[in-house]
Amino acid sequence: MKPLEEAKMKCGLEIHVQIDTKSKLFCSCPTNYLDVEPNTNVCPICLGLPGAKPMAPNKRAVEIAIMVARMLGCKIITDKEIYFQRKHYDYPDLPSGYQRTSTPIGVDGEFLGIGIEEVHLEEDPGQYNPSLGLVDYNRSGTPLIEIVTKPDIKSPEEARAFLKNLMTLFRYLGSLRGEGTMRADVNISINYMGVQGERVEVKNINSIKGVYKVLKYELIRQKNIIKRGGKVKRETRAFLESQMITKSMRAKETAEDYRYIPDPDIQPIIITEDWLRKIEEEMPETPLEKKKRFIEEYGVNEKDAEVLVSDLDMAELFEKVVKALGKEDVDLAVTWIRNELRRSLQYHKVDLYESGIKPEHMVELIKLIKDEVISQKIAKDLVDELVINRGKKTPKEIVEEKGLKVIKDTNFLEKAVEEAIKNNPKAVEDYLSGKKEALNFLMGQVMKITKGRAEPRRVIELLKKKLDN
Numbered sequence: 021m022k023p024l025e026e027a028k029m030k031c032g033l034e035i036h037v038q039i040d041t042k043s044k045l046f047c048s049c050p051t052n053y054l055d056v057e058p059n060t061n062v063c064p065i066c067l068g069l070p071g072a073k074p075m076a077p078n079k080r081a082v083e084i085a086i087m088v089a090r091m092l093g094c095k096i097i098t099d100k101e102i103y104f105q106r107k108h109y110d111y112p113d114l115p116s117g118y119q120r121t122s123t124p125i126g127v128d129g130e131f132l133g134i135g136i137e138e139v140h141l142e143e144d145p146g147q148y149n150p151s152l153g154l155v156d157y158n159r160s161g162t163p164l165i166e167i168v169t170k171p172d173i174k175s176p177e178e179a180r181a182f183l184k185n186l187m188t189l190f191r192y193l194g195s196l197r198g199e200g201t202m203r204a205d206v207n208i209s210i211n212y213m214g215v216q217g218e219r220v221e222v223k224n225i226n227s228i229k230g231v232y233k234v235l236k237y238e239l240i241r242q243k244n245i246i247k248r249g250g251k252v253k254r255e256t257r258a259f260l261e262s263q264m265i266t267k268s269m270r271a272k273e274t275a276e277d278y279r280y281i282p283d284p285d286i287q288p289i290i291i292t293e294d295w296l297r298k299i300e301e302e303m304p305e306t307p308l309e310k311k312k313r314f315i316e317e318y319g320v321n322e323k324d325a326e327v328l329v330s331d332l333d334m335a336e337l338f339e340k341v342v343k344a345l346g347k348e349d350v351d352l353a354v355t356w357i358r359n360e361l362r363r364s365l366q367y368h369k370v371d372l373y374e375s376g377i378k379p380e381h382m383v384e385l386i387k388l389i390k391d392e393v394i395s396q397k398i399a400k401d402l403v404d405e406l407v408i409n410r411g412k413k414t415p416k417e418i419v420e421e422k423g424l425k426v427i428k429d430t431n432f433l434e435k436a437v438e439e440a441i442k443n444n445p446k447a448v449e450d451y452l453s454g455k456k457e458a459l460n461f462l463m464g465q466v467m468k469i470t471k472g473r474a475e476p477r478r479v480i481e482l483l484k485k486k487l488d489n
């Protein structure tokens with residue numbers, strides 16, 4: 021039997037994330053909807069009351085949208101007016117009956133090999149709780165950025181990597197609220213056994229993991245339909261997170277269903293070249309630019325640079341440490357930050373920004389290692405200690421407190437070496453008969469006796485001196 025061929029998947033994403041402005045998109049109500057009682061950050065505009073006229077679009081929100089579009093390599097629309105349209109649909113969280121959504125601010129970008137169709141602004145609706153029948157309009161009118169990709173994504177893994185990197189990019193930019201406020205719609209179609217399925221849309225997925233699960237699930241569901249000789253039909257589906265499956269909602273709506281019309285109450289936006297230049301000057305370095313700079317400026321290898329810049333806090337910590345120590349210690353900084361600190365943070369499930377660990381801690385640690393005050397083994401434990409006590413004690417304090425300094429006393433070390441030799445005659449015999457690796461075993465025993473406070477180099481010297489005679 022012929023093995024089943026792989027399905028070819030085509031996926032595009034529409035990603036919404038809140039923009040972190042103080043006030044809403046078309047009124048001056050605050051956007052901190054999580055911190056206040058329901059329906060307190062509201063006014064006639066964001067409640068959509070008849071006759072209420074929106075204010076001019078929040079300038080900061082427009083500027084952030086322009087920055088996002090630029091960071092995604094989009095061409096900014098400067099040669100024509102950008103206006104807000106009314107997108108009509110009926111839902112309890114949308115009292116006006118339409119959502120305001122802008123025409124594209126940027127188009128034709130590319131990020132990590134995935135084409136970006138367009139970037140535009142939208143207003144968030146309120147929050148409806150169907151089981152209680154209650155609506156909270158605090159969120160209504162909060163600015164959202166929407167990013168629409170081209171259908172260039174070919175696997176669930178690629179979608180996940182794209183979104184993770186997009187969230188990192190948002191962290192670099194600041195001013196965006198990140199994955200916690202993300203809602204994504206995914207489009208997916210497959211070509212399988214020579215049959216092209218229609219495009220299925222899954223709406224309102226609110227985590228990167230959710231997007232990954234949806235794509236995995238749809239891939240299998242659509243393959244099974246085709247395998248049975250059926251047709252994948254064009255439709256919109258919902259993601260049931262609790263069961264990790266998707267469920268049919270309705271036949272796909274088209275643009276006509278939304279009856280888009282320009283909002284006559286809102287002045288169009290014109291992005292002038294001057295304004296654009298000013299915004300570009302304010303733009304922070306992107307992860308890709310930082311990676312390039314780490315490679316060129318500090319001689320970090322590509323893989324290490326990539327890992328470092330994937331976490332903005334780690335990249336910044338690294339750079340401060342290197343600046344304090346000097347460029348000759350770049351390798352030590354990479355080892356102790358990119359490898360050891362990262363390992364410990366992951367093991368203890370702590371993010372760097374909440375770990376309390378500052379550049380000074382790592383500078384001090386690396387100096388202790390360089391000056392041979394502590395052994396490598398102890399230094400690793402010390403990194404864990406720093407993470408566990410959230411940087412409340414400095415490396416020096418921990419070393420003093422726990423007596424972790426390297427043993428320089430030769431007598432003491434010699435005694436430890438003698439003990440290891442006495443207790444392990446088999447290893448000694450192996451070594452003497454030419455099995456050099458037995459020496460590492462003996463060194464391990466000495467380390468045990470000294471609780472890791474011996475310098476391996478000196479232990480090897482002493483072992484050889486005793487055994488080779």
Ligand SMILES: [Zn+2]
Pocket residue numbers: 044047048049061062063064065066067161
């Ligand atoms: Zn308002």
